Amino acid sequence: MSEEKSLNFIEEIIEEDLKTGKYKSIITRFPPEPNGYLHIGHAKSICLNFGLGIKYGGKTNLRFDDTNPVTEETEYVESIKDDIRWLGFTWAEELYTSDYFGKLYQFAVDLVKKGLAYVDDSSAEEIAALKGTPTEPGKENEYRKRSIEENLTLFSEMKAGKYKDGEKVLRAKIDMKHTNMLMRDPIIYRIKHAHHHRTADEWCIYPMYDFAHGQSDSIEQITHSICTLEFVPHRELYDWLIENLEIYPSHQYEFARLNMTYTVMSKRKLLQLVNEGHVNGWDDPRMPTLSAFRRKGYTPGSIRTFCEKIGVAKRENFIDLGLLEFCLREELNQTALRVMAVLDPVKLIITNYEDEKTEELFSENGPDESMGKRKLLFGKELWIEREDFMEVPVKKWFRLAPGAMVRLKSAYIIKCDNFIKDADGNIKEVHCTYIPESKSGNDTSGITVKGTIHWVSATHAINAEVRLYDRLFTSENPLAEEGDFKDTINKHSLQVISNAYVEPSLQDADFEKRYQFIRKGYFYLDKDTTPGKLVFNRTVTLKDAWAKEIKKN
């Protein structure tokens, strides 16, 4: 049975274009502005653009849209390239809009020569005042009547640096009464005496987005220029410029950007979180940036799967963060190495176990037998999870409690006989006896227990710092709340455990491996790890039916 996957609307357009022979092959592009780090919303666009290139045997360029020197930096260029590579994509060519500044300038001159652009001496305020509003038409000003010759002179003087920032702009001459405000003589060049990250001080005039993007698409012969919905009104201008410049006709198509629960996606707001210290940098694992997801332990494959599952359409969407986590767990469940770690330790003493004895036990590394087994060290004193013992068990409890039996994962069945509290009434030690015949893999005891808990040997375990993350916002939609979105920041989004115990095999942890701390979640080594101190990030929790059960009561 062949399962035919339905096409999204852009794929339909492409297949039609290919079928009718409009294009022999396609070229797409991913056009980030290097003024911030890439986030999960960009991943949707990256997967779409590069995915299309791959699917239809075309190619995809990486083009940095660097027309605003005051906000753009090389640091961002590098991080963006890293993130795209990490996601698993390869660009055909690495390009910069600034590569085309010469051509773009010439295009502007052509427009002036055709009488379709003019130099305007008005201030930003004056321009805004005559622009009108969405419901009222704009008005023309005196500069609009300048001769072609005068415009040519003035524009070349702008380029030559004769004027200060804001003193003059170049505008396309279209229609001040147009119902689309973007067509009311849009500014296409402005003066900025600023240092550009690539062209340095070569230019003091820079093209606006609308006069750079479509023209760059055209220069690269991009067949399908894909952007998000807020650019829909720009398409009319995009087409107007291409038509009047008589250059290669690229076409723009728009899809709905990704919105996700418990997440803000605008670069401006993310920058705010970083600058105001609400998080510790762009790659703080609580951020929705790709570098943060990477640091936290997300796999590129899970993000690609996610982008595949959410689809591409034109209607507003609000995706459940849980879907991303589902894709992640789906992959990690297959691939993560199983190990044991105790995050909130309580001492467990096996009273009938020989004092100095150390026993070697074996445990599977993962769900697939090919992943092999590893050695565990077992002894009289262990660390177990505080939450796995209950002095007065609730109903349906099948972990440790006075008189109760559980299996220690890959080891023995034990029975709880006693426990000791400290002066504050906290459980200090749990005393148990073990059943020698119940050894894992060789159990002749005939006893069955409902619960299995994880453990580490107190004499062999190594110490580690473990960082647990929760969602950054308490509100599902921080932007929809009254007041500032930062008011809904989750004050408990980071929990640092400095005294966790992990099994000795973790001494060899590295950035190639992802782990499941059995029963606790998936974890990944953090870059803050030093030779003397292991640091792990919790990538995501395991699904927890018991927590849900508790919550119900």
Add this chain to the structure above:
RNA sequence: UGGGUUAUGGUGUAACGGCAGCACUACAGAUUUUGAUUCUGUCUGUCUAGGUUCGAAUCCUAGUAACCCAACCA
């Protein structure tokens, strides 16, 4: 009081005039040496009102709602 875009379960996404499907979530159960995984099952939907048609999510008419547009940002 302008222009543009979009409306399908709680959330996404299919259907191209012919049985409203899939995924996530939620819920119930089975299995389990991870209360994980796996497996089984259940609930929930075509924005509204008319019309065309043997037959409408799909076509027509009229509404309604949401989002975008008044940076020398992209």
